[in-house]
Amino acid sequence: MQNLQNFKDYYEILGVPKEADNDEIKRVFRRLARQYHPDLNPGNKEAEEKFKDIGEAYEVLSDPGKRSQYDQFSVFWKQRGFRGKSAKGSRNNRAGDNVDLGEYADFNSFVDQVLGRKTKESRVGATQTADPFRPGTTKYSTTVSSRPSRRNIEARLTVPLEKAYEGGIERIRLEDGRSLEVNMPPGMFTGQTIRLREQGVGGGDLFLKITVQPHAYFQIEGNDIAVRLPITPSEAVLGNPVEVPTLDGLVKMNLPAGVRSGQRLRLANKGYIDEQGRRGDQLVEIQIVIPRNISSQERELYEQLRRIETFNPRADLPV
Numbered sequence: 053m054q055n056l057q058n059f060k061d062y063y064e065i066l067g068v069p070k071e072a073d074n075d076e077i078k079r080v081f082r083r084l085a086r087q088y089h090p091d092l093n094p095g096n097k098e099a100e101e102k103f104k105d106i107g108e109a110y111e112v113l114s115d116p117g118k119r120s121q122y123d124q125f126s127v128f129w130k131q132r133g134f135r136g137k138s139a140k141g142s143r144n145n146r147a148g149d150n151v152d153l154g155e156y157a158d159f160n161s162f163v164d165q166v167l168g169r170k171t172k173e174s175r176v177g178a179t180q181t182a183d184p185f186r187p188g189t190t191k192y193s194t195t196v197s198s199r200p201s202r203r204n205i206e207a208r209l210t211v212p213l214e215k216a217y218e219g220g221i222e223r224i225r226l227e228d229g230r231s232l233e234v235n236m237p238p239g240m241f242t243g244q245t246i247r248l249r250e251q252g253v254g255g256g257d258l259f260l261k262i263t264v265q266p267h268a269y270f271q272i273e274g275n276d277i278a279v280r281l282p283i284t285p286s287e288a289v290l291g292n293p294v295e296v297p298t299l300d301g302l303v304k305m306n307l308p309a310g311v312r313s314g315q316r317l318r319l320a321n322k323g324y325i326d327e328q329g330r331r332g333d334q335l336v337e338i339q340i341v342i343p344r345n346i347s348s349q350e351r352e353l354y355e356q357l358r359r360i361e362t363f364n365p366r367a368d369l370p371v
Contacts, residue, residue: 059159062109062122070123074114075300078218081110082238085219086329089237107235111167111221118167125162203253209246209260213267216240217299217324224260232258239325240264269297275332276323282341283307298322298334305336313340 063070066080084106086092093099112118207226215222219238225231232251240246244262251258264272271278281296291309295302296319305319315338323332346354 059126060105060109060163061126062113065105065109066113068113072113077110077113081106081114082325083329085238086325089329108163108167111235112163125159201254202256204256204259205252206259206261208263210263210265211236211240212265213270213272214299216262216264226258234260239329241324270299272324273335274324275326275330276335277332278335278337280337280339282339283311285340285342288313288338288340296334296336299324307338311338313338 063072066077066084068077068080072080085103088099088103088106090096090100090103112122207224209222209224211222215236217238217240219236219240222234222236223231224234230251232248234246234248236246240262242262242264246260246262248258248260250256269279277299279297281294283292283294286292287294287307288311289309291307291311293304293306296305298319300322303319303322305317307317311317317336317338319334319336321331322334325331343350
């Protein structure tokens, strides 16, 4: 089959089964992104190319619509008799995902269309991949500048904590009016510098200074994340499974019976990512919240409890 050599099996690149869910795909991507990070493999072109393939595979498989198109094209591409443009394609019947598979001459054309990438001739601003000094990505696309004098420039980029954690495509606009799409690395932190090669003046480099916005709930402590979790008095006394917000979504945690206000519980491997790709923990500080408005039935039960309870918190006062 013609051009089959440029087909990329994204599932094989990430090492996940075809039935893998988004959480598994995201988890594997983060691990591989750290493993093949060019800063950890200086001068290793093979690692750099692997890193580029990992990023492309994740961008497709993490999006349900793009993944659906890719899965269909994978089957179509491998059919006997495929000859690029001469092949008769099929259409995806899912709403919003229609794609004429037969219109693509090769796999690269298909991926460029799915990812919205333009050819070099039609680009106004090139899609770049971040090249940070600490940790980030070094894959990049170059653009040709007609300016004779090369000069590096700086720009500042403020990102929400969730975006800093996950990374991904971010569109930025520079003071000179240019618009760039940047493939941001996962695990960004305030003070980090990301380099975009040949996007400065006259083909110089652009240096992005990263600031991560403070979050209203998640507080970064090194590579741990601290949160406060409000619970009811009955949950504190009896213990109870509760759902705790994390950067990966809600996670169920079992409260021990008799937990105290101010006590910290630990959710392992639910913190932030450090420069070596290691993940910290999430520290959950318990806050017992007294209800202000209660129903008549609740008041009756509290009155009954007060009559029968044996616990006296003032029994050990030193006076």
